[in-house]
Amino acid sequence: MTLEQFGQLSNYCVAASTGILALAFLAYVAQWGFARNVPAERVLVTAGAGSEAERDVAADAGADDLPDRSDVSGNIGFSLTALATLVLGIAVVSRGLAAERVPWGNMYEFGVVAIFVAMMAYVVLERVWSIDWVGPIVTGFATVVLGSTMLFVYVPPGPLVPALDSYWLVIHVIGAIIAGAAFLVGAAASVLYLYKARAERLTPIDERTGFLWRIPSAGAIDQVAYRVHAFAFPIWTFAALIAGPIWAQAAWGRYWGWDAKEVWAFITWVFYAAYLHARATAGWRGKAAALLALAAFSTFLFNYIGVNLFVGGLHSYAK
Numbered sequence: 001m002t003l004e005q006f007g008q009l010s011n012y013c014v015a016a017s018t019g020i021l022a023l024a025f026l027a028y029v030a031q032w033g034f035a036r037n038v039p040a041e042r043v044l045v046t047a048g049a050g051s052e053a054e055r056d057v058a059a060d061a062g063a064d065d066l067p068d069r070s071d072v073s074g075n076i077g078f079s080l081t082a083l084a085t086l087v088l089g090i091a092v093v094s095r096g097l098a099a100e101r102v103p104w105g106n107m108y109e110f111g112v113v114a115i116f117v118a119m120m121a122y123v124v125l126e127r128v129w130s131i132d133w134v135g136p137i138v139t140g141f142a143t144v145v146l147g148s149t150m151l152f153v154y155v156p157p158g159p160l161v162p163a164l165d166s167y168w169l170v171i172h173v174i175g176a177i178i179a180g181a182a183f184l185v186g187a188a189a190s191v192l193y194l195y196k197a198r199a200e201r202l203t204p205i206d207e208r209t210g211f212l213w214r215i216p217s218a219g220a221i222d223q224v225a226y227r228v229h230a231f232a233f234p235i236w237t238f239a240a241l242i243a244g245p246i247w248a249q250a251a252w253g254r255y256w257g258w259d260a261k262e263v264w265a266f267i268t269w270v271f272y273a274a275y276l277h278a279r280a281t282a283g284w285r286g287k288a289a290a291l292l293a294l295a296a297f298s299t300f301l302f303n304y305i306g307v308n309l310f311v312g313g314l315h316s317y318a319k
Contacts, residue, residue: 230276
């Protein structure tokens with residue numbers, strides 16, 4: 001295949017993956033919808049909790065009576081998600097072959113690779129921790145990001161600008177991508193926590209029907225969010241505050257210059273540091289911690305979208 005053909009293949013695969021993820025999102029929504037009138041009955045072991053896992057068990061129903069349509073929809077959603085991840089992986093590899101370099105040299109490529117890594121993380125964690133309950137949020141967000149990158153920030157494959165032509169591009173950016181993928185899963189868990197915690201406070205036990213009551217308890221979901229963020233934070237620390245300044249010194253002759261991208265990377269770090277510090281020392285649990293995690297994720301998104309599109313600076317070449 002020629003370089004142009006690899007580029008076309010990448011574009012087709014990104015478009016196909018976006019469509020498949022949209023179908024996966026609909027399947028996950030159907031999973032919740034089909035179970036809306038069904039009492040909570042499945043015994044659910046929370047993610048990574050081991051022998052001390054919390055379990056949600058309904059008093060008057062057995063796990064063998066689960067509604068077929070809801071289960072089938074969930075399985076379809078996961079299968080479509082796995083397929084979309086595979087197709088997106090082909091898109092990433094093809095883009096790299098077309099450009100003859102690592103495929104994350106601009107905003108479009110960063111978005112595609114970040115979603116690919118996020119979907120891989122979700123697929124793995126779903127198999128290990130059974131976190132299909134964040135499926136609608138993760139697949140919906142991924143669909144929007146991929147669609148937006150194709151429509152608004154697409155650029156054809158080409159060589160890197162001189163400032164990006166460094167091995168630090170691999171180290172710095174892949175660290176940011178891995179951390180961002182984990183931040184997405186953590187944010188999705190935080191959203192579900194807020195929803196489930198409110199329902200636990202306001203819904204009488206005899207009225208607890210639907211898929212919401214078949215997922216782990218609010219406390220267990222909060223624990224998943226914390227563990228994912230605890231994994232991502234040191235990676236973001238390395239990418240943003242260690243690898244980034246080292247690369248800046250090599251490219252621009254200074255470690256830190258308060259460029260907009262650098263400032264917002266630091267702001268993101270501060271928010272996530274505050275979240276983890278509060279959880280570890282102040283014993284924060286619940287709504288305040290979840291809202292702080294979502295605020296931190298919003299700064300990460302602004303760093304990726306807002307700074308690139310609306311704020312000038314030394315990183316503007318990465319649009």
